[in-house]
Amino acid sequence: MTSPITTRREGAILEITLDRPKANAIDLATSRIMGEIFASFRDDPDLRVAILTGAGEKFFCPGWDLKAAADGDAVDGDYGVGGFGGLQELRDMNKPVIAAVNGIACGGGLELALSADIILAADHATFALPEIRSGTVADAASVKLPKRIPYHIAMELLLTGRWFDTTEALNWGLINHVHPAADLMNQAWDMARLLASGPPLVYAAIKEVVRDAEDSKFQDAMNRITNRQLATVDRLYSSEDQLEGARAFAEKRDPVWKGR
Structure with missing residues (x-):
């Protein structure tokens, strides 16, 4: 069975790609695999920097897999080490992580990007926290977002679930840089190599x-x-x-x- 996560290692850098068609949504099994990968990265003394991205050009990650939930995956089930997506609750993650957002990042996908240290985005990427529309709470974003951007903007995004683009995300300091889609991964690797050369x-x-x-x-x-x-x-x-x-x-x- 094909793994929903692929990895590529170059020297001290590990690229982690969420590859779960059609939208790179995360179910419990995928989250547990991601946790094992991030924990292994954390504990490997020869690895210094990680890049997290999604396969394809349309989706980075839409978050929780609602189809899997409808088939029995419990929203409060076993996400594995590190919690949802293996990163946002992973203890002692003392190495830089770069999120290369290659498309739609909404719900838990945006929360996953917020768990990285540096966020690069393709120019066509879009963002939202639509949990309000499905009657649930964007828990990690409710904790993190008001600390990252102005309170009233964070509350608007949380309370309305509206979509916003890279121009707005960059304006509020939610992401670091915007790049043409074709150049996103080159830029992510350049950033990773710069960090890997540091102390x-x-x-x-x-x-x-x-x-x-x-x-x-x-x-x-x-x-x-x-x-x-x-x-x-x-x-x-x-x-x-x-x-x-x-x-x-x-x-x-x-x-x-x-x-x-």
């Missing part, structure tokens, strides 16, 4: 600091950082890579990051 221990520390500080007072967060109470920060401050960074600066050369 992985610093990336890990950045991601943990951002998560830890999200609901903390500024001084409390700073105290945890300076007292090395965050595991990634403590590891960074004791690492060969931090010494390498200082040496490379003094010697006027590019650093060679080893992730240790």
Whole structure:
């Protein structure tokens, strides 16, 4: 049986493609597979950056597979490690993830993109949170969206379920860059290669600091950082890579990051 997820590995980069015709919707089994892939990426010391995209040109992901739900998939069923789509609740994901949105991203598909660190979109991509129309709540988006864009805009999108395009998404800072569809994956790989050439221990520390500080007072967060109470920060401050960074600066050369 064909897997709904395909992967491509190049050096320290892993491309993960949701390939489940016709629309790349996610059922319970697909979500569990995605969780295993993202957890394996997280735990592989030789991988540094992931790209998440969808197969085809029309759909990135429309979210939850309503046909599978009608056939018995429970909305509160076992999504696997990392929750829906394997990413948005995955603990200790301290590596950069790029979402390359190649088409429609709505409902849980938009929530999945919001779980990435950087979002690139094809110029024809469209977005929506239409859960309101099916009598349910866009739970992850209700948590995340008001923290990413102005509150009143987030509430309008959540309460109306209306569609919006890349121009509006870019205007509100919901996505990073818009590219011609034919160039989207080239741009995603260029971004991934740039990140893969950087210091992985610093990336890990950045991601943990951002998560830890999200609901903390500024001084409390700073105290945890300076007292090395965050595991990634403590590891960074004791690492060969931090010494390498200082040496490379003094010697006027590019650093060679080893992730240790």
